[in-house]
Amino acid sequence: MTDNDDPVPEPQGHYAGIPYDWRAPTKKRFKARWWNEDDRRLFTPKSLGWGYSINVYWLAHPVRYIRNRGLPLANQRACPMR
Numbered sequence: 001m002t003d004n005d006d007p008v009p010e011p012q013g014h015y016a017g018i019p020y021d022w023r024a025p026t027k028k029r030f031k032a033r034w035w036n037e038d039d040r041r042l043f044t045p046k047s048l049g050w051g052y053s054i055n056v057y058w059l060a061h062p063v064r065y066i067r068n069r070g071l072p073l074a075n076q077r078a079c080p081m082r
Contacts, residue, residue: 008032011045019045019052037061040068 011019025047043052058065
């Protein structure tokens with residue numbers, strides 16, 4: 001995100017430890033929650049509603065996600081295909 005403002009807007013609140021946001025979604029909040037390379041989380045608070053969304057940027061760039069998390073690829077445990 002290139003805005004000088006807070007790149008990842010906080011949710012409106014939490015209920016039972018799960019974030020909620022009932023405000024009308026904005027383009028900035030939607031982008032910050034669904035496609036944001038600056039947010040290290042894979043699961044982000046929903047832009048509207050209660051619960052979590054997936055930061056699709058990290059699904060499209062899994063190698064960058066692993067590097068950004070500080071986990072070297074060589075140490076990742078291979079998952080055998082069945």
